[in-house]
Each structure stands twice: as structure tokens, then as C-alpha cells.
Amino acid sequence: MSMLRLDQIFMAAVVAAMMVVPMMSASEESLNLISLILVWGLFAVGFDLIFGMAGMLSFGHAAMFGAGGYALALLAPQVGYVPALLAAALAGVVLAFLLSVFALRVSGLFFSLLTLALAQLAYILASTKLRAFTGGLDGIPGVPRPAMFGVDFYNNRNFFYFLMAVFVIGVAIMAVLRVSPFGSALKAVQANDVRAEQIGYNVQRLRQCAFMISGAYAGVSGALLASLMFYVSPQMLHWSTSGDVLIMTLLGGKGTLLGPVLGVAVFEVLKEELSQFTQHWYGILGIVFILCTIFLPNGIAGLFAKLGRIGKGASK
Amino acid sequence: MSTIVIGLSLSFLLFLLAAGLTLIFGMLGVINFAHGALYMLGAYVCYQIVHWTGSFWIGLAFAPIVVAALGAAMEVTTLRPVYSRDHIYQLLLTFGFILVIEESVRLIWGLDYKQVPTPALFSQPIAMLGSQIPSYRLFIIGFGALVSALLFLLLDRSRLGMVIRAASSDSEMAQTLGINVSRVRTAVFALGSGLAALGGVVAAPLVPIELGMGFSVIIDCFVVVIIGGLGNIKGAILAALLLGMARAAGFTYAPEWVELITFVLLIVTLMTRPSGLFSRKGRSA
Numbered sequence: 001m002s003m004l005r006l007d008q009i010f011m012a013a014v015v016a017a018m019m020v021v022p023m024m025s026a027s028e029e030s031l032n033l034i035s036l037i038l039v040w041g042l043f044a045v046g047f048d049l050i051f052g053m054a055g056m057l058s059f060g061h062a063a064m065f066g067a068g069g070y071a072l073a074l075l076a077p078q079v080g081y082v083p084a085l086l087a088a089a090l091a092g093v094v095l096a097f098l099l100s101v102f103a104l105r106v107s108g109l110f111f112s113l114l115t116l117a118l119a120q121l122a123y124i125l126a127s128t129k130l131r132a133f134t135g136g137l138d139g140i141p142g143v144p145r146p147a148m149f150g151v152d153f154y155n156n157r158n159f160f161y162f163l164m165a166v167f168v169i170g171v172a173i174m175a176v177l178r179v180s181p182f183g184s185a186l187k188a189v190q191a192n193d194v195r196a197e198q199i200g201y202n203v204q205r206l207r208q209c210a211f212m213i214s215g216a217y218a219g220v221s222g223a224l225l226a227s228l229m230f231y232v233s234p235q236m237l238h239w240s241t242s243g244d245v246l247i248m249t250l251l252g253g254k255g256t257l258l259g260p261v262l263g264v265a266v267f268e269v270l271k272e273e274l275s276q277f278t279q280h281w282y283g284i285l286g287i288v289f290i291l292c293t294i295f296l297p298n299g300i301a302g303l304f305a306k307l308g309r310i311g312k313g314a315s316k
Numbered sequence: 317m318s319t320i321v322i323g324l325s326l327s328f329l330l331f332l333l334a335a336g337l338t339l340i341f342g343m344l345g346v347i348n349f350a351h352g353a354l355y356m357l358g359a360y361v362c363y364q365i366v367h368w369t370g371s372f373w374i375g376l377a378f379a380p381i382v383v384a385a386l387g388a389a390m391e392v393t394t395l396r397p398v399y400s401r402d403h404i405y406q407l408l409l410t411f412g413f414i415l416v417i418e419e420s421v422r423l424i425w426g427l428d429y430k431q432v433p434t435p436a437l438f439s440q441p442i443a444m445l446g447s448q449i450p451s452y453r454l455f456i457i458g459f460g461a462l463v464s465a466l467l468f469l470l471l472d473r474s475r476l477g478m479v480i481r482a483a484s485s486d487s488e489m490a491q492t493l494g495i496n497v498s499r500v501r502t503a504v505f506a507l508g509s510g511l512a513a514l515g516g517v518v519a520a521p522l523v524p525i526e527l528g529m530g531f532s533v534i535i536d537c538f539v540v541v542i543i544g545g546l547g548n549i550k551g552a553i554l555a556a557l558l559l560g561m562a563r564a565a566g567f568t569y570a571p572e573w574v575e576l577i578t579f580v581l582l583i584v585t586l587m588t589r590p591s592g593l594f595s596r597k598g599r600s601a
Binding site: 057102109110116120124243280287294 | 347349398405414419420423542572576579586
């Protein structure tokens, strides 16, 4: 049996095409759109490690996402861009660790609710008590972009290449993680945590590790979004951010490497296209979600898998 | 004194909302994220009825029925096909509801703030133990207590309540015994939606009616439902009293800390007694 299935090649081709097209031509708007997709895509890829692989529904990823944004905004002027980006990842990991200390004491639905409550606590703290650092509800404007190799990253095209590089590295690391023994162990935990425990896995430790890695992805992507928008605000920490990434991941197909990226792409493109035709695009988006949930439970990746099977059947 | 009245009225408002949420959870096993949107919709429908007829009482009577019918339609067309799947898909559907409801409201009523005047009967404040009490607040307390009592009677004493309790504690067994479980689910979803709308109608004269009103209330609702114990309606009323009074007292003495303390309370509850502060051993439906 070959390691690569047809549907995975399809998906990789779509994602690659998405990244290559703006290199040729493309307007400023579509460049911006694809930059957004890359940033949220990285977030969703990280989110799926905890959601699709470990089977835990976290509603607290907004906290790590926002923490990354704030870490970059506050540190980049002092220590430089790349160290600040690493600090953003670290902020995601540390916050994920803190969250997991509380949230992993319970499981299932209570885990979701506890992560939601903890993240919402972070939102309230950032918008009120920590106003001196975070600028309160106004946020911090003027978040910098990198300054390296004499390239002008304030040019959107150049910054797009930077985003692409980070995205490809992130996805590559995730691809390795998913097929590693760690990835298999997570799948075992999702399938049957009691049995995994009996075999000798430290289930809590595995979950905590996955949560922290996922937090690192959230931190980095939050930092990149802040940098793309030149702005960070408590809105990033709001629980609707956690909801957005969940919708995107489910829409694309949970438990697959690139599915979440496609989900992000569909979400952002729909938002962009529909808003040109009608100002009521959000409602149409809602109807699309409802239809997808009923008719496409495995997301877009599930659709590709079906196509892959049809393709194989025809070739025989 | 006014703190107590405000606290109590807030408690009953929270309970109306939380009761619907916890009923739906007990029956469907899913947290209805669209509950806040239904609350908002209730307020808007009430505004429209008041606009047409000029009577708040007609709004109070009919807006919840309109929203309950809508809830039943939503349940039959979208939720029913996905019960056999993981709960996450039902959660996602309720997310979709929020988007559609909010957009429909924007389409019909626009973005302006709407106002429902306080009904004439309760527009004058009443002097009570030396302070002026808005009489509409007293109406909320009385009405809330009445609805709660009716709800308890319905769930605890009536045949329908028995069927609901049976179907939510073991739907397969109930089905085997000849109960039409899918019809019960629709009824419970409609009842929950109606209660959310009732909350919206009762709150309408107190707050500006706007799109964001559902969003701010849903988190408080979650807090009540979790502290009371998911699916536990008797816990919900105690939790609503606790939270409502705590908030009213908090806003009087330490407004900055209210939100923070609410969440700390929630987190401590989830960590120490995830099935709710007022639950007995095991899960009560």
C-alpha cells in the first residue's frame, strides 16, 4: 500500500496552486486574501492536532492566538522580529500549559467549557486589568513586520512570501508529527483512552503535549495575523475566534493534514466573494455551513476522498 | 433594597434563559449556541408586535409562540438528520443558526437600536422600604416566579414532563417503550426556543434592542447552566439566583470585578464539581 493516497495528492495540489497563483500575477486584493488564508490555515492546522488527532474540542485557542499577537506586538520593537516570533510561539506554549493544568483535570464537554471559560477570562483580563500592556479595548496599532536581508516586507507581496515560508515549515513539521509515533499515540488516545492507558501510554502527558504544540501554532499564527494587519486587539482573544477556527477546521475536514487549510480557504473566499454580491453574505455563509454540516460531515477533505475512490475505481 | 429587587429580577431573567438552554441540553445533549440569538429574536418580534398593535401584552403572549414555531422548524429541518452523528455536528449547526438569525434580523429590522416602551401599567416606580423601586422590575420577579412554577409543574407533574424526562435520560429505551422520541425532541427544542424568546420579551423594555444583545447574554447563561449542573433545571434556578444577586451586588459595590469574579466562579465550579454545585451524585437529567 502506498503512503500517498490520491485524495491527499489532490488536496496538496489545490493548496499548492493557491500559493503559486499569486506569484504570477494577481491583484493586491487576492494577495491579501491568500495571505489571510495562509495565516488562518496555519492556525487551523495546529488546531486540528488537538481536535482531529487527539479528539479534544478546545474552545480556548483564541487565548493562545491572541497571546501570540500581543507577544509580537510588545517584543518585536525591542528584540527584533524573528526572536519575537519565537517568543510568540513560546507564549502560546506557556499559555497552553497553564490552560491545560486546569482544563485537563476534566474531559469531554467539560474540557470544552473550561477552555472556553479560561480563554474568556484571558479576554477580560486583556481588555480591562492589563490595559497598561495591551492598550485595553483599543488594542495596539502599528505592529511591525520583519526587517531582514534588506527586503521590504511592508510590501504585501514580499510579506506574502515570508508568510508562505512560515506556513510551509509549519505544515511540514505537522506532517512529520502526524505520522510519528507521537501522532499514532494521539490517535490511540482518541480511539480509546482507557485502552491507551492500559497499554502504558501516559494519556494525560500526551494530551498536554498535543495541547502545547497546538498552542505554539496558535501563537505563531496570531503573531503573523497581527503583523499582516499591523494591529492587535482583544477581539483576537474573544471566544468567537475559537469558534471561527473550529468552523473552518470542520468545514475542511477534521483529522486530515490539509483539510483545515481548504476549510479556511473556502471560508475566506466565500466571505470575500459573497460580500461583493450582497451585503447579507454572513447569512448565506450560515446557510452554507448548515448544508455542509448535514451533507458533508467529513468536510471538503471527505469530498476529495470520495473523488479519490471514484478515480481509483475507474482506473481498474 | 433596590439592589435586592434588581438582583432578583436579573435572576429570574437569567433563569428563563438558562431553563431553555438546560432543557435542550438534557434532551439533545448539545449546548445550543444559538440560544442568545433566539433571545434577541424574541425581543425583535416583540418590538414588531408592539409597533403594530401598541400593546406589550400581545407581544408577551405571541412573540414566544412565533419563535418556538421557528425553533421547531429549525429542529425538524436541520438537527433531526444529524442526531446519529457526533455531538460536535449539532454544535456546528447551532453556530450556523446564529449567522442566519442575525442576518435575517439585520435584513428585516436594520442596524438601528429599537426600543420597546415599558408597559403603562408598570411605568411608575413604587416606594418600598424607603427607596424607589421600578415597578417593572417587580413585574419581572412575579412573572418569572410564575413561569418557573409552571415549568416545574409541567416537568415534574404532567405526563408530557414524564415523557421528556424519560426520553432525556435514555432515549433508546423510551423509543422502545413506544415514545415518539423525535417528536419529543422537537417539542423540547421549541419549548427551549420559546423560553429564550420569553426572556427576550421580558428584557425588551429594559435594554436597547440590538444585534449584539444575544451575544452578551449567552455567556452568563452558560455560567448559570454550568454552575447549576448541565441538564439540571432545579440547579439552574439556584445558580440563577446566586449569579443574579452576586451581579447586582457586584455592580453596586465593585463594578470592575464583576466579570472577573463570574469567570473565576465558573472555573472553580468546573474544576471541582463539573456536574454542578447543586448536583447529587451521578448526573441528573
